[in-house]
Amino acid sequence: MTGRIFTAGSLLGGVPTSLFSPASPQARSVYDLFMLTSGVMLAIMFFLCAWIVYILVHYRARPGETEDPVPVYGNKKLEIIWTLIPLAIVTVFTILMVPTIFKTHAEPDGRAPDITVIAHQWWWEVRYPDGVVTANEVHLPVGRPVLLALRTADVIHDFWVPRLGPKQDMLPGQTNYLWLQPDHPGIYDGTCAEYCGTDHGWMRIRVIAQTQADFDSWETAQLHPQMPDSSALAQEGGQIFTRSTCTNCHALVDAPKVAANLAHHVTIAPSLNDLGDRETLGAGTLDNSPENLAKWLKDPQACKPGSNMPDFHFSDEEVRALTAYLWRKSH
């Protein structure tokens, strides 16, 4: 790995969102172009600084030197040289840039997207063609390029998973596309990169790349969401859930075999099916665990100030019941 040659390189590459550890063909071609052009630019910078240092050593006025040097007004040959050299460099850069654009920029050409991601203030809705709907994480199989269709439900957002390649804005009334093609199974951190209001900083996303077999079993499980367990606590939680109008915003399947209907459900807030399977709560605000879910339910505004989730002032008992009802894990 080119980024890991130096100790500093491995330090920088160790950050989960680092551009120094590209993990897809798209990200790698951008990274290679970045290292090449940065190298050339830094060399020019180094030359200019060396020239300035040389001048400061040789041409400082010494005490007693009061006479001004004989005027020199310019040199046409030099001007031509230092116009043509930068011109040549930017020409080369342009030529290098074009293939990388074509390699990384997704234009669907009639191909149906594999996954649709719809950005909301301040979370991500992720839809699959077979009706699976999840939130704040994109599961995908490795080994082939996956085409994402990117849309927004409100303001402009931007889908960005640094280790997997370019970022892409999501604009009202427009669908944009992006290739995701991780080299290896793993979890890739990302975030909304276009300022979108109060909780822009806590609109994080994860790409979970899996082998085809793992992905298939995940998708099958999502098509048949877990039902609440039959404990009295969970049953009570179900009643609180209905009573508190949670379903006005959140989708949650209570009966088997209706998961596909979610494809037509109005989505104002994340679907809660198989909530226990998710990596995080509140779009990256908290690690997902029953304890953190209880914390979230108790006071969402303390966890994520400005979030659209209102504080229902649930009692501790209600929170316990709701947690038992909501936190379901498929495996």
Add this chain to the structure above:
Amino acid sequence: MTDLTLDGPVGSDATHEHEDGGEGLLSWVSTVDHKKVGLMYIFTALFFLVVGGVEALLMRIQLAVPNNHFLSPQMYDQLFTMHGTTMIFLVAMVLVNGFGNYLIPLMIGACDVAFPRLNAFGYWITLFGGIMLNYSFLAGGAPSAGWFAYAPLSLPAYNTGTGMDYWTLGLLMTGIGTVTAALNLIVTILTLRARGMRITQVPLFVWMMLITSLLVIFALPALNAGLVMLFVDRRMHGMFFGSHGSPVLWQHFFWIFGHPEVYILVLPAFGMISEIIPVMSRKPIFGYNFVAASTVAIGFLSFGVWAHHMFAVGLWNSALITFGASSMLIAVPTGVKLFNWVATMHGGRIRMNTAMLFCIGFLVQFTFGGVTGMTFAIVPLDWATTDTYFVVAHFHYTIIGGIVFAMMAGAYYWFPKMSGRMLSERLGRWNFWLMVIGFNGTFFVQHILGLLGMPRRVASYPNLPMWGTLNMISTVGAFVFGFSVLVFVGNVLYSVFYGEVAGDNPWDAWTLEWLATSPPAAHNFERVPYVRSRRPLWDAKNPELADWRHPEGG
């Protein structure tokens, strides 16, 4: 000394009355004198610099550690919006107008600008625009859609309250002020030059202010029109930029203004560098024609690159390639300038005073800002780095490392002319080195943060490896920078009263402003020589080596 032939009083329109009567407040409020208007612009810019600086420091406190709760996200959003808006429209633009107003008539041997009353109007409407914008803090909340106010986030559906309305109207007022100032300077430069001074003989600062003013005339109306449309959308249920209109249209309007704006700000800084480096190196500028012509090239190119701010919105490939290539082209005339400045120093007798130190700081830091800027012209690299802390670092290198350092050089260079006293060199050294350490400490690490995936405009951030450490370094740097600004303000206050008396021409400089007394009389000059070259005061002092005797010097 044929070139010092005195040709009688200048002042083709020296008829307007000056309120020379007093030194009281009324003399400032009622003045139409370009020097007083210029100083008022500069003081206004300094005031708003403190305002915008405090906003920046509050943000840096919030970002010092991960998951911080020092500020609410709503307050943080208001602060970064107001910080950007204030620094661009109420500090940098106002400072440019201030130096331009003060210096241009003196540099071309005129007694005032062409339209003194319009000039005063431009200042006051700019000031009132700035006050109106900041009043929003008291009127229920400042604007919070970022300094480029992307729709639909800036529309009432997502931005309730009146903050954005204060933003549109306040900027419209300063925009009108800026356009009048630019018109005024263009006419002044074209019509009020001293006898004999050809347009190719004006000091490079004047030349660059001419191009800047032309850019203002063509760029600001796009913003002003966009602001009116945004206001119609917000208050009269218009449909320009909302979901029934086009959010991308706003981006086009904003950036066809916004990118030339970058050059509107940086060209005057280039002009100052082009004045100070020759004087401190004791050599004429290397390649005057090329420095001037490259400015014109930058001016034209600046109108053909705006879409590089929009590479991630989903443009088609041919547009991406075109705008990528045109943006890269700007590096060519900018490079020409850098090489000419360094070539001017080469073979000189360089005086290493504070003004020159700031020039050298400018050369190095601005070049680095240019190096990182290449990243935003090469489209795929823009996709990787835009909207991250890398772009924050990049434009602060050009704006602070470039423009502010040049303005500091200008302040040390022209303060003697404006006040009659020298700024303290000892405090100047402290000022310079603290500023270098503070500035680079704040912003260099932000490049790394961006490359490590930290997006810009986040009120708090997760505790990822290195993010906290780098942000803490940045915050400490910001406070060092803030302290260096205080040293500068202290130097100004000290030197106004106790500084060494400057005399008319303390730097042994060559342009006409140094012929006037320090500070200049209300009518600027008693007599102005017939100008035969770019360096009239050099010609007077060195008749044997006069510039006009040399084929390339005139």
